Structure formats: structure tokens, C-alpha cells
Amino acid sequence: MKLYNELADWWHLLSPPEEYEEEARLYWEIISRYKQDINTALELGSGGGNNAFYLKQHCHFTLTDLSPAMLQASQKINPECEHIVGDMRSIELEQEFDLVFIHDAIAYMTSEEELSSVFQVVRKHLKPGGMLFIAPDFFEETYEPSTISGGYDDKNKGIRYLEWTYDLDPDDHKATTEYAYILRDENGAIWHEHDRMENGLFSKATWQSLLEKEGFAVHFETILHSEFEPGEYMGIVAL
Numbered sequence: 001m002k003l004y005n006e007l008a009d010w011w012h013l014l015s016p017p018e019e020y021e022e023e024a025r026l027y028w029e030i031i032s033r034y035k036q037d038i039n040t041a042l043e044l045g046s047g048g049g050n051n052a053f054y055l056k057q058h059c060h061f062t063l064t065d066l067s068p069a070m071l072q073a074s075q076k077i078n079p080e081c082e083h084i085v086g087d088m089r090s091i092e093l094e095q096e097f098d099l100v101f102i103h104d105a106i107a108y109m110t111s112e113e114e115l116s117s118v119f120q121v122v123r124k125h126l127k128p129g130g131m132l133f134i135a136p137d138f139f140e141e142t143y144e145p146s147t148i149s150g151g152y153d154d155k156n157k158g159i160r161y162l163e164w165t166y167d168l169d170p171d172d173h174k175a176t177t178e179y180a181y182i183l184r185d186e187n188g189a190i191w192h193e194h195d196r197m198e199n200g201l202f203s204k205a206t207w208q209s210l211l212e213k214e215g216f217a218v219h220f221e222t223i224l225h226s227e228f229e230p231g232e233y234m235g236i237v238a239l
């Protein structure tokens with residue numbers, strides 16, 4: 001996606017940390033209900049680091065992502081966190097953590113094989129008794145086509161986006177999201193860009209059985225957002 005590469009400098013204007021404050025608080029409420037002694041956490045697919053911006057007050061975070069440009073953006077708001085380039089399907093840090101956290105980046109896994117590779121990576125990076133928390137955008141049961149828009153200004157510079165998700169083939173375990181961006185730079189130049197993303201769509205039963213194959217006990221938790229993108233979401237706790 002252009003957004004995670006040549007447009008990564010625009011990420012925090014499109015999706016600023018403030019939009020994540022409530023959800024990060026709700027995630028930590030769930031995490032700390034299952035596990036209290038968390039000193040170290042690893043995030044896979046941490047992108048611009050917006051969740052970590054809030055979660056790092058609770059423990060030390062190591063942030064990893066496929067995109068060096070997104071990690072550079074995250075470094076600006078999370079200078080105290082380690083940033084490491086890596087693919088969540090194969091990264092090897094030779095370090096174990098109390099918690100592995102995965103947010104919306106899990107949507108880039110579009111097959112059961114890819115999800116299983118991620119869970120194997122998680123297993124290798126968790127201490128005994130460690131916990132995995134995943135907050136996927138979509139489950140097969142709850143998926144609905146949607147359109148959302150947003151974006152902000154910084155003096156003369158600004159970005160607006162339209163995000164349109166649809167599922168043309170309900171049997172292929174994938175949905176598609178189109179992103180249209182209109183950008184205005186400091187000199188007043190205006191242009192637009194387009195990205196397309198394939199999102200994995202898996203049922204709760206699939207998540208559960210793939211996690212259980214890696215030896216995890218699975219709990220689904222309802223998450224109610226009231227502020228940015230209000231609605232009912234689901235988180236997965238795996239112990």
C-alpha cells in the first residue's frame with residue numbers, strides 16, 4: 001500500500017493517536033483482567049504506533065512492522081520504544097515477552113496458513129504463561145460492508161480519505177477495501193491517490209481452532225467503542 005510506504009509521512013494526519021485513546025484503554029482493561037504481571041510487550045504490525053502511544057505507559061513495548069517508513073513515523077511519537085522491521089509471519093527476535101499485541105494489521109493475513117504462521121511466531125516470542133491479544137477489524141460473523149471517511153489539517157497541509165469495504169465473494173474468506181485520499185501539501189498543491197487492500201475474513205471457529213492448534217486457550221471479548229468509529233468490536237485473548 002502507498003499509505004505504508006511513500007505516503008507514510010501522512011499517516012498521523014490521516015489517523016492521529018488521539019483517535020486511539022479510548023480503544024487502547026479498552027484493550028488494556030481486557031488484557032489486565034487476564035494477566036497482571038506484564039513488564040514487556042511485543043506488537044506485530046504496529047504501523048504508526050498509535051496504540052503503543054497509550055499502551056506504553058503500562059509496560060515496555062517493542063514495535064515491529066513490515067514497513068520501515070511506518071516505523072519511522074512511529075519513532076516520532078514513541079522514541080522510547082524499540083522499533084524493528086519484520087514480517088509478522090516470520091520475524092525472529094530471539095527474545096520472549098509477557099504479552100504479544102496485534103491490532104488491525106492482522107487483517108493482512110488472508111489465508112489460514114498465514115494466520116497459523118503468525119501464531120507460531122507468537123508462540124516463539126511468548127514467555128511461559130504469556131498472553132496474546134488480537135483486535136481484528138473483522139470477523140466473518142460480524143462483517144458488514146461500510147464506508148467511512150476522515151482526515152485532518154496541519155496548518156496548510158491536509159489529507160482526507162474515504163474507506164470503502166465490500167465483499168464480492170462471501171465464500172473466499174476475504175473482503176476488499178478501497179482507499180481514496182485527497183492530499184494538500186504546504187504549497188497548496190492538491191492531488192489524489194488510491195490504495196486497495198485485501199482483508200482476511202475468518203469465523204470465530206476458525207480463529208479458535210487455529211489458535212488451539214498452537215496450544216492456546218481462547219477467549220472472545222466484546223469491546224464497545226463510543227468515540228471514534230463507535231460500535232461493537234471483538235477482541236481475542238489467547239493464553
Ligand SMILES: C[S@@+](CC[C@H](N)C(=O)[O-])C[C@H]1O[C@@H](n2cnc3c(N)ncnc32)[C@H](O)[C@@H]1O
Nearest residue numbers: 045047048049050051066067070087088105108
Ligand atoms: C493500519 S496499519 C497499523 C496501524 C496501527 N494500528 C497504528 O496504531 O498506527 C497496518 C500495518 O500493518 C503492516 N503490515 C502489513 N502486513 C504485515 C506483515 N506481514 N507483517 C508486519 N506488518 C504488516 C503495514 O505495514 C502497516 O503498517
